[in-house]
Every structure is written in C-alpha cells, then in structure tokens.
Amino acid sequence: MAGEPAETLGYIGLGLMGLPMAKRLLAAGHCVTVWNRSPQKLAEAVAAGARAAPGPSGVAAASEIIFMCLTDAAAVEQVAFDSGGLAEAAGTGRIVVDFSSIHPEATQDIAARLHAANGMAWIDAPVSGGTKGAAEGTLAVMAGGVAEDIARVAPYVGVMARNFTHMGPLGAGQTTKLCNQIIAGCTMAVLAEAARLAVNAGIDAERLPVALKGGFADSIPLQLFVPRMVKAIHDPPLGHGVTMLKDLDTVLDVARKSKTPVPMTGLAAQLFRMLQASRGDDAEALEIYKLGGPISA
CATH class of the missing domain: 3.40.50.720 (NAD(P)-binding Rossmann-like Domain)
Known part of the structure; x- marks a missing residue:
C-alpha cells in the first residue's frame, strides 16, 4: 500500500x-x-x-x-x-x-x-x-x-x-467461525456452571479468575466473563444469547451434513435456547449464568 x-x-x-x-x-x-x-x-x-x-x-x-x-x-x-x-x-x-x-x-x-x-x-x-x-x-x-x-x-x-x-x-471463513463458536459457546456454559457452583457452595466466585490465573483453567474468557456473570454486568452487552444460539444451530446443521458428532455443542445450544425462552431475545449471552440460580439472580 x-x-x-x-x-x-x-x-x-x-x-x-x-x-x-x-x-x-x-x-x-x-x-x-x-x-x-x-x-x-x-x-x-x-x-x-x-x-x-x-x-x-x-x-x-x-x-x-x-x-x-x-x-x-x-x-x-x-x-x-x-x-x-x-x-x-x-x-x-x-x-x-x-x-x-x-x-x-x-x-x-x-x-x-x-x-x-x-x-x-x-x-x-x-x-x-x-x-x-x-x-x-x-x-x-x-x-x-x-x-x-x-x-x-x-x-x-x-x-x-x-x-x-x-x-x-469462499465459505471457509464461516466454517472457521463455527469452530470458534463451538469453543466460545461451550466455554460460556462451562464458566457459568463453575461460577454458579462457587456461589451456591459459599465461595467468592469473583476471586475465581485470580485463583486460577496461570493454571490450566486460565483463559481470556475466564478473566473477562466470570466477573461480568457474577456482578450481573450486561451493559454494554458483549453479545446476545440469540446470536450465539443462531451460530450454534448452524454448527449443528453443518455437523449433521458432514456426519460430525458435536455433543457438547448440542448441549450448549439447548442452554442458550433455555436462556432465550426464559429471558427473551435481548438477553446477553453471559446471562446463561442466571439459569443456575433464582430468577432474580
């Protein structure tokens, strides 16, 4: 240039x-x-x-x-x-x-x-x-x-x-993004599960990113997502749950046509479908954490 x-x-x-x-x-x-x-x-x-x-x-x-x-x-x-x-x-x-x-x-x-x-x-x-x-x-x-x-x-x-x-x-970028969304969507679900277990068991979930930093469980999503989940910080949104669900449903379609088993993606998609059903189309993706607690959480 x-x-x-x-x-x-x-x-x-x-x-x-x-x-x-x-x-x-x-x-x-x-x-x-x-x-x-x-x-x-x-x-x-x-x-x-x-x-x-x-x-x-x-x-x-x-x-x-x-x-x-x-x-x-x-x-x-x-x-x-x-x-x-x-x-x-x-x-x-x-x-x-x-x-x-x-x-x-x-x-x-x-x-x-x-x-x-x-x-x-x-x-x-x-x-x-x-x-x-x-x-x-x-x-x-x-x-x-x-x-x-x-x-x-x-x-x-x-x-x-x-x-x-x-x-x-053409199309290779979209397929790569689907691989990304498998990782991102399943990671959100797993982090929500870990954070909810910590809260329900009486541990300060806000300290999980500090405690796990540098270990095998550490990641950018851990450091970024868990504090937002626990503190209910959803504005500005990092992304909407319905958008993640759209992408995971696309993964399931491509996986079906390519005969690829994707059991983790299937479960994550159902969790985001539950999020949409319970909290609507405007729910931020990280509100998946709320599925494991009281409706006001």
Whole structure:
C-alpha cells in the first residue's frame, strides 16, 4: 500500500460491532460511506466523519471496498438483492467483505448470485472478539475468498483487527467461525456452571479468575466473563444469547451434513435456547449464568 492512494470504503450495518469498526476506519483517516437499516444509528457515524448513503447501492457506488456486519443471512440477502441493494450498483472491481456470521452455504450462494448479477467480488470474513475487540481493533478475522482479494483488503481490515487469516475459498471463513463458536459457546456454559457452583457452595466466585490465573483453567474468557456473570454486568452487552444460539444451530446443521458428532455443542445450544425462552431475545449471552440460580439472580 505504500505510495498507493487509499481506496474508498463503505460500511453497511452499524450495530454493536459495526459502529465501532467503522469508527476505527474513520479515525485512521479513511473516507467511509455508511448505511444502516435503522436510520437513527447513522448519526454517530456521520458525527465521526462518515458520509451517509440512501441505501446499499449508494454505498457501493461510492466505495471500492464495502464492509458489512449484519445480523443473519436474511439481512445479508436483503442488502444484496432487495430494491436499492448491492446488486443494483456497478460491481466490477469492487469487493464486499462480509463480517456477518452466517451459514457457509448461504455465503457461497449469495456471493455467486451477486457476482453473476454485476461482477462484484466477495470475501466472507466473520469476526471474533466481541464489542471490546471491535472498539480496540483487536478482533480476530477469519476469511474465505480469493487470495488476491484478501491481500487487497488486508491493510484496511488491519485497522479493525489484530489477526486476519485467509482460511481458504469462499465459505471457509464461516466454517472457521463455527469452530470458534463451538469453543466460545461451550466455554460460556462451562464458566457459568463453575461460577454458579462457587456461589451456591459459599465461595467468592469473583476471586475465581485470580485463583486460577496461570493454571490450566486460565483463559481470556475466564478473566473477562466470570466477573461480568457474577456482578450481573450486561451493559454494554458483549453479545446476545440469540446470536450465539443462531451460530450454534448452524454448527449443528453443518455437523449433521458432514456426519460430525458435536455433543457438547448440542448441549450448549439447548442452554442458550433455555436462556432465550426464559429471558427473551435481548438477553446477553453471559446471562446463561442466571439459569443456575433464582430468577432474580
């Protein structure tokens, strides 16, 4: 990139992850055009220097690289193909970098249809690291796509992430994210179980991260999640339980098709389904800890 002019950037989806990621691009001096399905969320990005577009096709028209971070495959489909979507813009030479976590098959299907419509390239690049990582630029990004496209977007992704790893062809990033979610979702369930046992047995669960630091049970999730669980710190949320459930259900589908046994993931998915049933769609993922205690815990 040295000596080359910076490319124009777009960002679609300014939610818990998207807004801080877009703001990092703006803080680095990049020209960023933005759009969000909820117009009120545009204000903070515009205040930080972004330019608002009337829709996804407007973002694409103003941008050579279009980043997006959306809730699910249905939202990605709408942004790509609904009226005013990406498919209506000129696509040759443009790349979509999709940070959303969706089914690998959905990624491959949407990417192929968009390329057929206007020649736009696609990289699936789901992220891990939560809202804290998004704000601090320490995310891990796992990508699927063409090597030349990965190299082209890498300097810009590097503003938002600590690690950017090319895992293979389209869909490989999503499959890698599913592996991540197996580990993250099961870890949340296990930490909630350990913290609840400590509380119910009369031990100060807030001291677990201190007591276990440096041992085999130590981890970033232990240090970060357990204090939030025990102190009921859920604002700002690190992520919602329904989002984790969506990803774990995708794991179960891919595992079924690939004949892979995933018993731990199946149990974790049921626990997050219980969380959704008992505390609603807005429950933070770490509220899984509350399943083992009184309803007011």
